[in-house]
Every structure is written in structure tokens, then in C-alpha cells.
Amino acid sequence: MITKKVIIKNPTGLHLRPAGNLCKVAMNYKSHITFMYGENSANAKSVLSVLGACIKCGDELEFKCEGPDEAEAMEALVNAIENGLGE
Incomplete structure (x- = not known):
């Protein structure tokens, strides 16, 4: 398992389009x-789940990946x- 903190830079936060793009990357x-x-x-x-989090610009998220391709993910x-x- 690996974790990493990132800060959201999108001026409008994670609305539908960037949330969908984040999910597309994760589902690979x-x-x-x-x-x-x-x-x-x-x-x-x-x-x-991503939309429900109501992530805004400047929010810090801590991602956690656990599995066979965690580093690449x-x-x-x-x-x-x-x-x-x-965006």
C-alpha cells in the first residue's frame, strides 16, 4: 500500500468533468x-463518491493505492x- 497527498489545482474543484476524468484514470x-x-x-x-466529496480548489487529498499495480496507479x-x- 502506498499513499500520497496532492492538492487540487482546478479553479472550480472536482465538478462532473474532472471527477469523471479522475475516475477514468483510476479504473485503468x-x-x-x-x-x-x-x-x-x-x-x-x-x-x-468523488462528486459527493465536494472537493474545491486548494483542497488536499490523500490518495491510497493498494494492489498489484499500485505504483503505476x-x-x-x-x-x-x-x-x-x-480542464
Whole structure:
């Protein structure tokens, strides 16, 4: 299991389009991928979980990947977030 903290840079936070893009990246991997925000956690492969988290610009998320391709999954997620999730 590996964890990494990232800060959301999207000016409008994770609304539907970037949330969907985050889920698409996560679903490419077999690993179980979750993220913590405040006291709560969410499944990074579920658009509804990501949207329900109400993530805003500047929020810090801690991603946790656990599985056979956890390193590749974490690298892809961090790259996608740092590149704005298609925004």
C-alpha cells in the first residue's frame, strides 16, 4: 500500500468533468484506490463518491493505492491531477 497527498489545482474543484476524468484514470488499474478528504474517505473509481466529496480548489487529498499495480496507479493519478484533469 502506498499513499500520497496532492492538492487540487482546478479553479472550480472536482465538478462532473474532472471527477469523471479522475475516475477514468483510476479504473485503468486493478488496485483498490481511495482518497481521504478531511475525516472522510471516498472510492476514486466512483464518480458519485468523488462528486459527493465536494472537493474545491486548494483542497488536499490523500490518495491510497493498494494492489498489484499500485505504483503505476499512483503515478497516473498524481500526473492527471497535476495536469488539471482535462480542464
